[in-house]
Amino acid sequence: NDNNNSFHKRLPYIPKAQSKEEPLPLMCGAIYVGGKLNVAKDVYHNDTRAENKVMKIREKFSNLKNNNNVDALLFDELTKYKIEKVVVGTPNPANAKPSKFAMYWDENYLYTVVRVYDAAKRKDAQDPGQIWNNDSVEIYLDMDRNKEDSYTSDDFQYFFGWNYSQPMEFKHNAIQDVRFTQHDFDDGYGMLIEIPWTTLGVSVQKNMVFGFDIAIDDNYANQTRGCQYIWNSKDDQAWQYPNRFGDCQLVLGLGTPKQLPPPQKQQAQKPEAPPYQVPAGIGANVPWIELEAESASTNGDIIGPSYEVNDEANEASNRRFVRLDQIGEYVEFTAPSEVNSIVVRYSIPDSDDGKGIDATISLYVNGQFRQKLNLTSRYSWVYGAYPWSNDPSFGAPRYYFDEVRALIGQVNPGDKIRLQVDSGDDSPYYDIDLIDIENVAPPLAKPDNFLDIRDFGAIPNDGKDDAKAIYDAIFAAKQQGKGVWIPEGVFEKLEGPVVDNVYAGFSGTGYVKGFDVIGATEKLLITSIPSDGNYAMEIRYSNATNTNQTLSFMVNGRRYEVLLPSTGNWDSWQTTTIDVALNTGRNLLQIIHQYEDTGNVYLDYVKVNNTKFEAEDGWLTCPIYVDNVTIRGAGMWYSTISGPYSQFVLMGNNCKFYDFAIFGETNSRIDELDDNAFSGWGGMGSVLENIWVEHKKCGFWVGNSKYGRIDGLIIRNCRFRNLMADGVNLCDGTINSIIENCHARNTGDDAFAIWSATYNQNVWACENNVIRNNTIQQPWLAQGIALYGGSNNIVESNLIIDIPTSAGILISTTFPCIPFSGTSEVRNNSIVRAGEPSGKLGAIRIMCDQQDISGIVIKDIDLYDCTDVGIRFMGTKQANGIVFENVRINYTGSYGIYASGETKGRVIFKNVTIDNTALDKAMFETPNMTVEKLEGNNW
Numbered sequence: 001n002d003n004n005n006s007f008h009k010r011l012p013y014i015p016k017a018q019s020k021e022e023p024l025p026l027m028c029g030a031i032y033v034g035g036k037l038n039v040a041k042d043v044y045h046n047d048t049r050a051e052n053k054v055m056k057i058r059e060k061f062s063n064l065k066n067n068n069n070v071d072a073l074l075f076d077e078l079t080k081y082k083i084e085k086v087v088v089g090t091p092n093p094a095n096a097k098p099s100k101f102a103m104y105w106d107e108n109y110l111y112t113v114v115r116v117y118d119a120a121k122r123k124d125a126q127d128p129g130q131i132w133n134n135d136s137v138e139i140y141l142d143m144d145r146n147k148e149d150s151y152t153s154d155d156f157q158y159f160f161g162w163n164y165s166q167p168m169e170f171k172h173n174a175i176q177d178v179r180f181t182q183h184d185f186d187d188g189y190g191m192l193i194e195i196p197w198t199t200l201g202v203s204v205q206k207n208m209v210f211g212f213d214i215a216i217d218d219n220y221a222n223q224t225r226g227c228q229y230i231w232n233s234k235d236d237q238a239w240q241y242p243n244r245f246g247d248c249q250l251v252l253g254l255g256t257p258k259q260l261p262p263p264q265k266q267q268a269q270k271p272e273a274p275p276y277q278v279p280a281g282i283g284a285n286v287p288w289i290e291l292e293a294e295s296a297s298t299n300g301d302i303i304g305p306s307y308e309v310n311d312e313a314n315e316a317s318n319r320r321f322v323r324l325d326q327i328g329e330y331v332e333f334t335a336p337s338e339v340n341s342i343v344v345r346y347s348i349p350d351s352d353d354g355k356g357i358d359a360t361i362s363l364y365v366n367g368q369f370r371q372k373l374n375l376t377s378r379y380s381w382v383y384g385a386y387p388w389s390n391d392p393s394f395g396a397p398r399y400y401f402d403e404v405r406a407l408i409g410q411v412n413p414g415d416k417i418r419l420q421v422d423s424g425d426d427s428p429y430y431d432i433d434l435i436d437i438e439n440v441a442p443p444l445a446k447p448d449n450f451l452d453i454r455d456f457g458a459i460p461n462d463g464k465d466d467a468k469a470i471y472d473a474i475f476a477a478k479q480q481g482k483g484v485w486i487p488e489g490v491f492e493k494l495e496g497p498v499v500d501n502v503y504a505g506f507s508g509t510g511y512v513k514g515f516d517v518i519g520a521t522e523k524l525l526i527t528s529i530p531s532d533g534n535y536a537m538e539i540r541y542s543n544a545t546n547t548n549q550t551l552s553f554m555v556n557g558r559r560y561e562v563l564l565p566s567t568g569n570w571d572s573w574q575t576t577t578i579d580v581a582l583n584t585g586r587n588l589l590q591i592i593h594q595y596e597d598t599g600n601v602y603l604d605y606v607k608v609n610n611t612k613f614e615a616e617d618g619w620l621t622c623p624i625y626v627d628n629v630t631i632r633g634a635g636m637w638y639s640t641i642s643g644p645y646s647q648f649v650l651m652g653n654n655c656k657f658y659d660f661a662i663f664g665e666t667n668s669r670i671d672e673l674d675d676n677a678f679s680g681w682g683g684m685g686s687v688l689e690n691i692w693v694e695h696k697k698c699g700f701w702v703g704n705s706k707y708g709r710i711d712g713l714i715i716r717n718c719r720f721r722n723l724m725a726d727g728v729n730l731c732d733g734t735i736n737s738i739i740e741n742c743h744a745r746n747t748g749d750d751a752f753a754i755w756s757a758t759y760n761q762n763v764w765a766c767e768n769n770v771i772r773n774n775t776i777q778q779p780w781l782a783q784g785i786a787l788y789g790g791s792n793n794i795v796e797s798n799l800i801i802d803i804p805t806s807a808g809i810l811i812s813t814t815f816p817c818i819p820f821s822g823t824s825e826v827r828n829n830s831i832v833r834a835g836e837p838s839g840k841l842g843a844i845r846i847m848c849d850q851q852d853i854s855g856i857v858i859k860d861i862d863l864y865d866c867t868d869v870g871i872r873f874m875g876t877k878q879a880n881g882i883v884f885e886n887v888r889i890n891y892t893g894s895y896g897i898y899a900s901g902e903t904k905g906r907v908i909f910k911n912v913t914i915d916n917t918a919l920d921k922a923m924f925e926t927p928n929m930t931v932e933k934l935e936g937n938n939w
Contacts, residue, residue: 075190087385088228094119135162142211150901211245273865273891283799288438325429330420359427443634460489496622627652633660653683661692703732713737733764756789789817808834812847842872849875879905911936
C-alpha cells in the first residue's frame with residue numbers, strides 16, 4: 001500500500017543485523033522515511049518502471065559522488081522530503097523554500113543527500129566548536145531504534161558544517177571514514193554525506209529499521225543560529241532524546257516498505273486518582289480562595305482532561321476548563337466567605353496575525369450585573385519552539401491562558417458570582433479555568449519619611465510616561481535619606497530607545513534614538529577581540545542640541561563617561577574615541593543614560609579593532625536603576641507600574657521594594673534582553689515583599705557576578721504570574737537568600753530556580769539558599785523548581801501542582817553550571833500531576849547529562865497522580881550517592897521509578913513506597929547504576 005502514512009507508528013524494534021541476507025549490489029536502494037510527516041506518495045512503488053528509476057538514480061548518484069556535472073537541479077532531483085518544522089528561532093524570510101533531503105544505502109554506506117536553501121551562508125560564530133551556531137546540517141541516528149530518552153552507545157549526533165573541512169560527532173567522536181562533500185549554489189548549498197555502517201557498528205540488511213532525524217541550523221544574523229529546522233522532532237531536544245526521532249527502513253530499489261508487526265510493549269493504563277489532600281504546612285499561606293470552573297455551576301462545556309503538549313486543557317488547572325461560546329452561557333461560583341475582589345484565569349482566541357484580540361465578559365453577583373471585565377489575548381499565545389514566535393503559522397501553540405483582576409465590591413458568604421457571555425461580549429469563545437476571590441484590605445497610608453512621586457510630577461492613570469518623576473524622587477530620597485512612595489493608581493513606564501532611520505547619513509540600516517530618557521539602555525556584544533588589553537573604541541553619533549551631551553559606556557561592568565559634543569544637526573555625524581579595557585573574545589557593552597547623564601544623542605555605531613558594531617543590532621531597554629533605596633506602594637492591588645519598560649535593575653545594597661505591582665507588556669522572549677520586572681545585583685540586604693508581577697519575561701533574574709555576589713536577598717509574599725520565562729532565578733553566585741510564601745502561576749520557564757551559572761564568567765556557586773512554603777501552578781514550560789549546581793541549598797514545604805511539560809522538581813546539570821557540592825536537600829514537598837508523558841520526564845527528575853551529581857538528599861516527599869513516571873534518572877554522567885527517604889509515590893501513568901540508557905552511579909532508597917502504578921513499580925534499564933534498597937521499601 002503506497003499511501004500507508006500510518007506505517008511510522010507501527011515500526012517495531014529491529015535488532016542490529018548480524019550478517020547480510022544476500023550479496024548486495026552497489027546502491028542497493030532508497031530508504032523509506034517515516035515519522036510525523038506524510039511520506040511522498042510517488043517515490044516507492046513496485047511497477048515495471050522501478051528498475052529504470054533505480055538505474056537513473058544510480059547514474060545521478062555516481063555523478064554526485066564523483067563531482068561530475070553537479071548543479072542545484074541534481075540535488076533537487078535526488079531529495080524528496082522537506083525539512084520545515086521550526087524548533088528554534090524564526091526563519092530567515094529571504095530563504096526561497098524549505099530545505100529537502102533523501103537517504104540511500106549500499107552495503108558499505110548510509111548516504112544522506114541534503115539540499116539547503118539559505119539566502120545568507122555564514123560561518124562567523126564566535127566559538128567554532130559550537131557548530132550549531134553556524135550554517136550546518138545535523139543528523140541523529142538511533143541504530144537499535146529502542147527510542148531511549150538519553151543517548152547510549154549506538155546513538156549518534158553528527159554535525160556537517162558549511163565550509164567546515166571535517167565532520168563532528170558529539171557523543172562518541174564516531175567519525176572514522178565519515179565523509180561529506182559540499183556544493184554551493186546562489187540560493188544555498190547541497191551536501192552528500194557518507195557514513196560507513198562499520199562506524200555505526202551495524203551489519204546492514206534489507207528491511208532493517210533504525211531511528212533518524214535531520215536538522216538544518218541557519219546562522220543569518222548576530223553571529224549565532226537564528227533558526228533551526230527539523231524533520232520529525234516536535235522540539236529542539238533531539239540532541240539529547242532519541243525518542244524524538246522518526247524511523248527509517250532500508251528497501252531494495254524503490255520498493256514498498258515491508259509491513260511489520262507492531263512492537264510488543266506493555267500498555268500503560270493510568271489508575272484514576274482521588275483528589276489530593278494537601279498536608280498542613282505545605283505550600284504558601286495565601287489570602288485568596290481558588291475555585292475551579294469545572295466544579296462550578298455552568299451551562300457551558302467542560303473540556304478535558306488532557307495530558308498532551310500543545311493542548312489547551314493540558315495547561316489548565318486540574319487539566320480541565322469550561323468553554324462559553326454562546327450568549328447566555330455562564331459559569332457560576334458560590335463565595336465561601338466575604339470577598340471584594342476577583343482574579344479570572346481565562347483564554348480567548350488569538351487574532352489571525354498573532355497580535356491578539358480584546359473582549360469583555362460580564363460579571364454578576366446574585367443575578368445583578370456588577371461590571372464588565374476587560375480581557376485580552378495580546379500577551380498569551382505563542383507558537384513554534386523556543387524562543388517562540390507570535391506568528392500562528394508556526395503552529396504548536398502554547399501559553400493559552402492569561403488573567404484579569406478586579407475589585408468588585410462586597411460579596412457575602414453564599415453569594416453567587418457569575419461570569420456570563422452577554423450581548424457585546426464578542427469573543428468567539430471564553431475558556432474559564434478558575435477564579436481566585438479575596439477580601440482585599442484598604443490601601444496603605446504613606447509612611448513618614450517617604451517622598452511621594454506625585455510631588456515630582458507623576459500623574460496616575462493619565463497614560464503618560466512617569467519615568468523622570470520616579471527617577472527624581474529616587475535621587476532626592478537618596479540625598480535626604482528617605483524612601484520613595486508610590487500612591488494608588490497606575491503609573492506608566494512607556495518611553496525608551498528605539499531604532500529610527502529618518503535622518504540621513506547613518507551607517508547600516510538605521511540608528512538608535514531615545515537616549516534622552518533616563519535609564520535608556522542598549523546592549524551590544526563586542527566580539528572577536530584577539531587578546532586582553534586596551535583598545536580604542538570609536539563612537540559615531542549625532543547631536544543637534546548645541547550643547548555637550550554625556551552617556552555612560554559600561555564595558556564588562558566598568559563605567560566610562562563619554563562626552564559627545566554638538567554636531568549641529570541630526571543628520572550630521574561625528575566620531576569620538578575612548579580607550580577601553582577588553583577581554584579576549586566576547587565583551588558586553590552597555591550604553592546607559594544614568595541619572596547624571598544628559599543623553600540626548602543618536603547613536604550610529606561603535607567600532608573596535610576595525611570591526612563595526614551597528615547600534616540598530618543591539619538590544620534596547622529602559623529600566624529604572626536603583627541602589628540603597630526603599631520603594632513602597634499602597635498595596636499590590638492599588639499601586640501599579642505599567643508599560644513596556646516597567647523594570648527595576650538593582651545596582652547596589654539595600655534595594656527594598658514593598659506593596660506594589662508591575663504589569664508589563666512583554667509578549668516575546670529575547671534572552672539577551674533584561675526584560676524582567678527585577679534584575680541585577682542587589683548586594684546585601686535587598687528585599688521584595690508583597691510584589692505582584694505579570695507580563696514580563698521574568699519576575700526577578702537575580703545576580704550579576706561582574707559586580708559581586710548577592711547576599712541575604714528576601715523574596716516574600718509575592719505573586720509571579722503569566723510570564724515568558726522564570727518566576728525567580730537565583731543565579732550568579734547568590735548566597736544566603738530566601739524565596740518564601742510566594743505564588744507562581746503560568747510562568748514560561750522554571751517557576752523558581754537556583755542556577756550556579758557559568759555563562760557570565762561567574763566563578764561562585766549559589767550557596768545556602770532556601771525555597772520554602774511556596775505554591776506553584778501550571779508553568780507552561782519547564783519545571784516547578786529546579787536546581788542547577790550549587791552547594792547546600794534547601795527546597796522545602798512547597799506545593800507544586802499541574803506541571804504540564806516537565807518535572808515538578810528538577811536536579812540537573814543541563815545548563816553550564818558550577819558542580820553540585822556539599823549537601824542540598826529537597827524535603828517535605830508535595831508534587832501533584834507533574835511530568836510530561838512522551839519523554840517520561842518524571843515528577844522528580846535527576847538529569848546527569850553534562851556533569852556528575854552528588855550531595856542530594858530527597859526526603860519526606862509526596863509524588864501524587866504523576867502524569868507518567870514518579871522518579872526519573874537521565875543522562876550519561878554519575879548520580880553519586882543520591883538519597884531518597886520517606887518518599888510516597890501514589891498513582892502514576894507508567895513506572896514509579898525509571899532509569900534507562902547510560903545513567904551511572906549509586907542511588908539509595910529508604911522507606912520509599914510505590915502504589916497504584918500503570919506499569920512496574922520500578923524499572924532500571926541501565927547496567928551501570930547501583931541501587932541500594934534499605935528498609936521500608938515496598939518494591
